[in-house]
Amino acid sequence: SDVALHLLVSDVVRRFAAQVGERIEFEIRVPDDLPPVYADYERMRQVLTNLIENAVKYSPNGGVIRIGARAEGDMAIVYVSDQGIGIPPEEQDLIFERFYRVDTRLRRDQPGSGLGLFITRAIVEAHGGRIWVESQVGRGSRFFFTIPLSRRQLPGE
Ligand code: ATP
Ligand code: MG
Numbered sequence: 001s002d003v004a005l006h007l008l009v010s011d012v013v014r015r016f017a018a019q020v021g022e023r024i025e026f027e028i029r030v031p032d033d034l035p036p037v038y039a040d041y042e043r044m045r046q047v048l049t050n051l052i053e054n055a056v057k058y059s060p061n062g063g064v065i066r067i068g069a070r071a072e073g074d075m076a077i078v079y080v081s082d083q084g085i086g087i088p089p090e091e092q093d094l095i096f097e098r099f100y101r102v103d104t105r106l107r108r109d110q111p112g113s114g115l116g117l118f119i120t121r122a123i124v125e126a127h128g129g130r131i132w133v134e135s136q137v138g139r140g141s142r143f144f145f146t147i148p149l150s151r152r153q154l155p156g157e
Contacts, residue, residue: 002036002150003044005076009067012048016056023061029068030078037076038150043123048080050116051143055082057110058141074149075129081142087135096121096131120145 006028013026037044048067055065059082069078087095087102094100099114124131124145135141 001039001041003039003041004036005034005044005069005078006030006032008041008044009048009069012045012052013067016052020056024056024059025062025064027064027066029066031070034069034071034076036150037147039127039147043127044147047120047123047145048078050120051080051145054116054143055080055084055141057112058082059084063140071149072146074151075146076149077144077146079142079144081140083140086137086139087133087141088137092133092135095133 009028009030013028016024017026052065052067059065063083065083066081067079068081069076071077091100091102095102096117098118100118101112101114121131124147128148129146131143131145133141133143
């Protein structure tokens with residue numbers, strides 16, 4: 001069905017903001033005139049929740065988490081960026097695999113099963129999108145995913 005990303009993102013962010021209080025600052029960069037995406041609402045909520053949950057988990061106090069989106073061709077590109085601990089280049093593909101967690105003392109302090117990104121990728125790919133990350137250790141991470149825009153919104157149809 002049609003999902004208005006700016007509404008979904010503000011709803012998910014509102015929940016996290018209430019949970020983390022002043023520890024993290026959220027910035028939303030989703031234009032409210034972005035065409036709707038063609039997706040399952042609850043699954044899109046899960047994708048955003050998983051990515052934002054990770055951003056919160058792996059960010060220091062005072063970090064800024066930004067969620068943005070733009071249209072490109074017949075897809076929306078959505079990102080979740082953080083100023084957290086980052087992911088080493090050789091692990092940036094592995095983190096999407098089932099049960100994979102980056103193995104450092106720092107991260108072991110954070111509970112988790114290593115399933116979040118595996119599920120997230122499965123949902124994104126089931127919608128015909130893809131997911132990837134750009135990250136620098138010690139500086140932060142930016143997760144991107146694409147999701148088809150609702151076809152009814154394409155010009156000429
Ligand atoms: P859960 O199943 O509860 O989500 P998890 O968060 O450990 O557990 P994933 O969400 O699949 O598992 O993430 C896999 C691993 O990727 C994490 O354990 C962490 O090492 C790394 N990671 C994911 N997101 C980030 C991020 N934003 N910054 C730094 N490392 C991250
Ligand atoms: Mg996770």
